[in-house]
Amino acid sequence: MAVQRKKRKRRELFALGNEAVAEGALLAGCSFYAGYPITPSTEIMEVMANRLPLIEDGVFIQMEDEIASMGATIGASLAGRKAMTATSGPGFALMQEHIGYACMVEAPLVVVNVMRGGPSTGLPTSPAQADVQMARWGTHGDHPIIVLSASDVQECLEMTVTAFNFAEKYRTPVILLLDEVTAHTREKITVPDPDEVEILSRVTPTVPPEWFKPYADTARGVPAMAPIGSGYRTHVTGLTHDVMGYPTQRPDEVKDAMLRLFRKIDQYYGDIQMSDEYMLDDAEVAVVAYGSVARSAHLAVEQARERGAKAGLLTLKTLFPFPRPAVEKLTHRCHTVVVPEMNMGQMSREVKRVNNGRTKVRTINRVDGQIITPSEILKAIL
Amino acid sequence: MKAPQPIDRFEIRLSGLGGQGLITLGRLLGSALALGHGYYVTQTQSYGPEARGGSSRADVVVSSRPISYPKTESLDLLVALSPEACNSYYRLLKKTGLLLVDTTLVKHAPTNVYLGLPFTQMAKEQIGNPMTINTMVMGAVTHLLPFADARVMRKSLEANLPAKIREVNAKAFALGLKQAQRHFGDAGGIWAAAEENGAHSEDDIIV
Amino acid sequence: MADVTQLIHDYLRHNKKFPHVFCAGCGHGIVLGSLIRSVHALGLPKDDVVLVAGIGCSGRMAVYVDFNTVHTTHGRALTFATGIKMANPRLKVICVMGDGDAMSIGGNHLIHAARRNIGVTALILNNQIYGMTGGQCSSATPQGDISMTTPFGSLEKAFDIVDMCKAAGASYVARGTSFHAIQLDRLISSAIMHPGFSVVEVFSPCPTQYGRKNKFRNAVDMYKWLKSNTVKVETLKDPTQKPDDGRIPIGVFRDVEEPGLEERYFELQRKLMGQNR
Numbered sequence A: 001m002a003v004q005r006k007k008r009k010r011r012e013l014f015a016l017g018n019e020a021v022a023e024g025a026l027l028a029g030c031s032f033y034a035g036y037p038i039t040p041s042t043e044i045m046e047v048m049a050n051r052l053p054l055i056e057d058g059v060f061i062q063m064e065d066e067i068a069s070m071g072a073t074i075g076a077s078l079a080g081r082k083a084m085t086a087t088s089g090p091g092f093a094l095m096q097e098h099i100g101y102a103c104m105v106e107a108p109l110v111v112v113n114v115m116r117g118g119p120s121t122g123l124p125t126s127p128a129q130a131d132v133q134m135a136r137w138g139t140h141g142d143h144p145i146i147v148l149s150a151s152d153v154q155e156c157l158e159m160t161v162t163a164f165n166f167a168e169k170y171r172t173p174v175i176l177l178l179d180e181v182t183a184h185t186r187e188k189i190t191v192p193d194p195d196e197v198e199i200l201s202r203v204t205p206t207v208p209p210e211w212f213k214p215y216a217d218t219a220r221g222v223p224a225m226a227p228i229g230s231g232y233r234t235h236v237t238g239l240t241h242d243v244m245g246y247p248t249q250r251p252d253e254v255k256d257a258m259l260r261l262f263r264k265i266d267q268y269y270g271d272i273q274m275s276d277e278y279m280l281d282d283a284e285v286a287v288v289a290y291g292s293v294a295r296s297a298h299l300a301v302e303q304a305r306e307r308g309a310k311a312g313l314l315t316l317k318t319l320f321p322f323p324r325p326a327v328e329k330l331t332h333r334c335h336t337v338v339v340p341e342m343n344m345g346q347m348s349r350e351v352k353r354v355n356n357g358r359t360k361v362r363t364i365n366r367v368d369g370q371i372i373t374p375s376e377i378l379k380a381i382l
Numbered sequence B: 001m002k003a004p005q006p007i008d009r010f011e012i013r014l015s016g017l018g019g020q021g022l023i024t025l026g027r028l029l030g031s032a033l034a035l036g037h038g039y040y041v042t043q044t045q046s047y048g049p050e051a052r053g054g055s056s057r058a059d060v061v062v063s064s065r066p067i068s069y070p071k072t073e074s075l076d077l078l079v080a081l082s083p084e085a086c087n088s089y090y091r092l093l094k095k096t097g098l099l100l101v102d103t104t105l106v107k108h109a110p111t112n113v114y115l116g117l118p119f120t121q122m123a124k125e126q127i128g129n130p131m132t133i134n135t136m137v138m139g140a141v142t143h144l145l146p147f148a149d150a151r152v153m154r155k156s157l158e159a160n161l162p163a164k165i166r167e168v169n170a171k172a173f174a175l176g177l178k179q180a181q182r183h184f185g186d187a188g189g190i191w192a193a194a195e196e197n198g199a200h201s202e203d204d205i206i207v
Numbered sequence C: 001m002a003d004v005t006q007l008i009h010d011y012l013r014h015n016k017k018f019p020h021v022f023c024a025g026c027g028h029g030i031v032l033g034s035l036i037r038s039v040h041a042l043g044l045p046k047d048d049v050v051l052v053a054g055i056g057c058s059g060r061m062a063v064y065v066d067f068n069t070v071h072t073t074h075g076r077a078l079t080f081a082t083g084i085k086m087a088n089p090r091l092k093v094i095c096v097m098g099d100g101d102a103m104s105i106g107g108n109h110l111i112h113a114a115r116r117n118i119g120v121t122a123l124i125l126n127n128q129i130y131g132m133t134g135g136q137c138s139s140a141t142p143q144g145d146i147s148m149t150t151p152f153g154s155l156e157k158a159f160d161i162v163d164m165c166k167a168a169g170a171s172y173v174a175r176g177t178s179f180h181a182i183q184l185d186r187l188i189s190s191a192i193m194h195p196g197f198s199v200v201e202v203f204s205p206c207p208t209q210y211g212r213k214n215k216f217r218n219a220v221d222m223y224k225w226l227k228s229n230t231v232k233v234e235t236l237k238d239p240t241q242k243p244d245d246g247r248i249p250i251g252v253f254r255d256v257e258e259p260g261l262e263e264r265y266f267e268l269q270r271k272l273m274g275q276n277r
């Protein structure tokens, strides 16, 4: 008997990076958005405002500020939703306390930050990549975090899906960092059929409520999560807590809780650290880039190759945990590593740390609100 | 869809005043080339104070190969619908690039070598709606792009516009296309001439 | 009395290490008792009750009760509560906040929750001081009073929480005290059953950090003060005016039926999805 194959439904769109993020979120099963408008991220919010009310149980709410947006997003996540918010620099700064809370209570959710020029109100409509270290260390206290980036519009969709998957798989907030260029470029994208995409969801408890330990260690280090209202009446707190979720200051319990938070991410570096290689096999000069600058770098590498220079490109799709193995390999093989970025050297610092003095690291830094051009990078390669 | 012709980075800038619908034009043009023709297209725009009231611009890069750098570097086609836009961006044109202006507004182009149509006047007088200037320009640009199929462009335009304004814009598009065909001559010839002369020689197509 | 104690025990978490953090004489425990009695009287299943707490002594009460409990961040409890309510409107979401929590750091969220009329109950435990951090002044500390950060007397006026919430659009607004426990049960019960945003401000003595600094010899004095310095709002000739003798009116100040934000949202959604079919 012939198997009935469902016809795949793909959609082609000519979309902004921001619109692609919204498409990716909906594809990943996001059913809750809380936010506050800010350029250059607002289109994400606007698409969600149009789409979520038309989806069964989809919730969209505009909050009074970004602190409230993060609070509501965490609340929805605890109630079992796949939830997200999006913002830009000033709003991202306001979200930091709650990002730490989400780390502590292990609430899966996605925060998109479309980077614009700063500090402060800075350059609201110009690109920058200057929130990279804030994404890593913005909230207080020691904590692991997953930070992803995207450099073209299709990738905006794909990395948003990945962000949700990582959030659910590792029970952690995931930050997707875009820059204004990527967010505001229109390109053709293909929205895949939901059946073609791997969508992960958090693990829920299998034991009866009276046996359930909401923060118990597991092989993966990720505890099962019971949505509020499902009959598992748990306590959630930003205070350091024991396996029952109750506040503790006992050094042994505190240590276990903290180390598990790190371990659940650390032991899956191989899964989380994503990067793309281009022409690196025989490269003598390697460019390490991310976001829209990686596109400039791509053209620069092509041009360098045309002129006979052995250049290659490593595009970082995961910014944190920093893809150390991929970068380390380059520092062993190439005589120069070029790091162009729209800040004064936030990622080149990481590259230098991994490089440990082995090879030459050349930085290209722009903080004038302009994207780094291919010719600037080409000059540094040659 | 026919297989797209090979093109390696063709860069277009649509520039002029806020309110002329240039960002929409960029989106419509980009969408028609990307979804209608199957080219790789990146479309970007200027935002911010610059994009309020005063000047406005949208850029489109077209290629038959994946596009790495999404912005424009040196222009193949500059559309300038205001004297300021014309003067500030003219120097970004390639030697072999083309300049298309709105002759209602741009009285003194910085070069003798340019193409022009009185878009503003045509939109007002022949269509009766000044808002249609952008789709009229799209018609003219369609004629100038040797790799664009006019039928596909029109279909895509219509698909992207709300019903209320579809008809009037289709009319404007057709008029822009027709006037460009009549006054500029065959697109292949225009580009061949541009190639031969560079954009800076004296004796060229002036309309 | 034994029954009441037994009832309370039915709602406390027994796998949690007691003792609790509250000082002797603290009013916060009385409010927790009242909340438990209200939930019980209303017959709400524990599984459907979510207690969302801010940070402060008041916020610590969440951990002791066997509901779904979320201990959030200072001032932001209502934002979490809004997310939970919108994500699962079937749940009864109750927010416990201190005066500093709700009115100082979280004032913006309070007025917006009231404006939206989100179906959440806010219990604001007003002890007129920052208890947890050791007795600094809050935006509800009366003018002239002494605190660690107003050692020469506070120069600023205190917020009137009831006036504030009414003005911001809350559809149920009440005030009680930890002394008037029976009335408090009634106020909290009506607040929980009220559709839309409901606020109960509870004057709740903090003998440790407020009383000592402000001429109350002990906790008992503070409860006596609450008894003689409050007046039932319904006994006032003009309930819209504050009494001239400075007594604090208690009771229900507004109770109007308006659908909560979540009801309006899902109603709109049903309509939109009906059209789309």
Ligand SMILES: Cc1ncc(C[n+]2csc(CCOP(=O)(O)OP(=O)(O)O)c2C)c(N)n1
Residues within 6 Å of the ligand: C055, C056, C057, C058, C059, C074, C097, C098, C099, C100, C101, C102, C125, C127, C129, C130, C131, C132, C133, C138
């Ligand atoms: C962002 C932030 N700022 C300051 C604090 C410190 N803090 C903890 S509780 C508190 C005040 C508590 O006062 P109140 O809300 O009135 O509650 P009470 O302890 O009186 O019940 C402060 C300032 C904090 N936890 N978080």
Ligand code: SF4
Residues within 6 Å of the ligand: C021, C022, C023, C025, C026, C027, C028, C057, C058, C127, C131, C132, C205, C206, C207, C208, C209, C210
């Ligand atoms: S400090 Fe005040 S509010 Fe805090 S527990 Fe003690 S008496 Fe209660």
Ligand SMILES: [Mg+2]
Residues within 6 Å of the ligand: C056, C098, C099, C100, C125, C126, C127, C128, C129, C130, C131, C138
């Ligand atoms: Mg207080």
